[in-house]
Amino acid sequence: MFLSTHGLTGIRYYCKNTSTKVRISEALSGASLGADVTVQGWVRSVRSQKENLFFHVNDGSSLQSLQVIASSNLNSTLPTYGSAVEVRGILKKSPHPKQPFELEAKEIEIVGECNPVEHGFVQIHTPVITSNDCEGAGELFQVESTCPQDSEDHNFFSVPAYLTVSGQLHLEVISGAFSRVYTFGPTFRAENSQSRRHLAEFYMVEAEMSFTQSVEDLTKVMEDMFRSVTELVLTQCAEDVDLFHKHVTPGHRENVEAMLKKKFTIISYSDAIDILKRSSEDFVFPTDWGCDLQTEHEKYLVKHCGNLPVFVTDYPYDLKPFYARDNQDHPQHTAAAVDLLVPGVGELCGGSLREERLDLLMARLEAAGLKDTYSWYLDLRRFGSVPHGGFGMGFERYLQCLLGIDNIKDVIPFPRFSHSCLL
């Protein structure tokens, strides 16, 4: 049975107990004020207070969630964060200025439980000072004591030491014990860049997962993280986000909502090259197979995919660092690596399966003259090696993407970049 309601496009029908099933966007419109309605969705926050349990339900019809108030007298199960629920109740005006309407629950059904421990990643502090050079790039900061060292030793650490460019190799060590690990900490690049998306000191979320066999497994975790973090920030830090979306970057809220609406596109690097080659755009940098994607290419690809996030997978083997897993394909020869490109920012995340096969890894390190330096890393493949992979996300770039901030220096309190280290 359909009910047509003035000004509402949603579909309504009667469900058990003469309660009308409505979408969250409808419930928030207030058209059903005072009615007995049923909403379905996922729990986005839970807060217990005095005699009531408060939680927010979101079903994707609106970025805003509906607050549900469940009295402790209620003869229903209590939902946990992330669980799928069906809630029947009465739509009331909210006394709180932040939300016009709220649902006073009469019945709560847990449709799908959510026990977040199952996805449990263990947080690890990876070191800032390291004797490795993970990316093999030259953009490193060296670290040395300002005090003169012993005559024999020229270095405080006896070896040259650098600021970390990534915690990945250390995470790989620890993932051999905890399976799923992550780090959230500062990383450094001595890039002589004044660009609006580079810092000399920035934060990265990096994750590493044992028993991971495909790039799709990585994209799934990356996309899940982007979605769940974004939804969490939008609900838990609504005031802070609104400050930007209302006063600094009006209109950006719609961009964020659009990003969350559809599943992210996945294209291969080879597809990306085809798209670039077929375009009428006048690129400065070459678009031949084997060339690295430049900012102008990233921008075009994001635009081509509807101004939405897009994963690019399976990059040329020669473009990726020694640890990226060889796809052993022909004739193109790619590695199982993936980048996530997002509107306004370009590359937000980069990840790969790691080469877990000792012979292939050893051959590549040997060719690069790094076999001795990374003997400890080779040992990880000698003892209990498993297929594994991981990724890193630039935290300040994520904030740019979420808030619509053009310059990365505006999303960190004390930005460090070439020729600038204020305070």
Add this chain to the structure above:
Amino acid sequence: MFLSTHGLTGIRYYCKNTSTKVRISEALSGASLGADVTVQGWVRSVRSQKENLFFHVNDGSSLQSLQVIASSNLNSTLPTYGSAVEVRGILKKSPHPKQPFELEAKEIEIVGECNPVEHGFVQIHTPVITSNDCEGAGELFQVESTCPQDSEDHNFFSVPAYLTVSGQLHLEVISGAFSRVYTFGPTFRAENSQSRRHLAEFYMVEAEMSFTQSVEDLTKVMEDMFRSVTELVLTQCAEDVDLFHKHVTPGHRENVEAMLKKKFTIISYSDAIDILKRSSEDFVFPTDWGCDLQTEHEKYLVKHCGNLPVFVTDYPYDLKPFYARDNQDHPQHTAAAVDLLVPGVGELCGGSLREERLDLLMARLEAAGLKDTYSWYLDLRRFGSVPHGGFGMGFERYLQCLLGIDNIKDVIPFPRFSHSCLL
């Protein structure tokens, strides 16, 4: 009415509804199995699951907490973390091997609400790379790009840059907007030490509070933090802690319990010097007023105070950095600074009121030849200056203290110290 129960020292008396009031330690002993009992205490964890809300109550009679199961059918208010509660219920055997007994709640009364937002400290990422030298010590790491710089500029940042030794000065900036702020991140000392309590890279929790007027206000927050974090870790990470307390450092659990039992002692530096002078101990370092406290002195003071944590306040003005607040006392001349010494570790925390008076701060910086370097810091006293203070706690030393681990290199996955930067 008193009931004497074999093997129990606690006092019992009947309360409303013929429920017997028992302490948590008694409840956990199982002597009241099947009885209708009432416990009083503070909520140490809350977890909602399916049809039940689980929470742990602790009343200080035991370090272990009692698990309470509250059905969602229960006509009672739901407690939040930290609130004081009185719970009536039936003591049952627990199906879970981790706890022998649990309380099935029949009635819950919130005695004192707890809204943790009120103590809200805002987390800030203070930078790792800085052009300051906060402590004025020489034990710094300098940072420089490995790539050659422009001919004009010898430094990547145009100025010499260092790894931070403390986020304090940056926190002071931000505390001028958020009042109460903290940072948790890596800090660095180029100390040429192989000691069991020094690292070249370690983590600090640092807090800064505007509108703070006395050292006692600081000790209160420091002690509260130590207690609440310890209780949280002991309850939320019980398995991890038990691994150490059972297999690595047996007997240490009692030391931790003893630390939590009594309020921490507070003595002044001058009192500390008196205690050292009166002791029969044969100290290597001098114990004259004005001398810094050495490890041997810290050890003795902790022992003297019952092998329990002890605050030492009001250090000689000349021993403390430029930002420490002048007590303007005579004839001793002290600064409003405080250290927390703990068993086995020695100095765990250090803090001070900060000199908020422009004229005094300027005079001191001028005398040290640092007036120009810290002109931005002086500006903080020119515009909206408030009495404020803060402290830092060494995170790895805290872990040593909690777990009873002798060597600091055993509580961090990748220790960095002089002549060692493995992996």
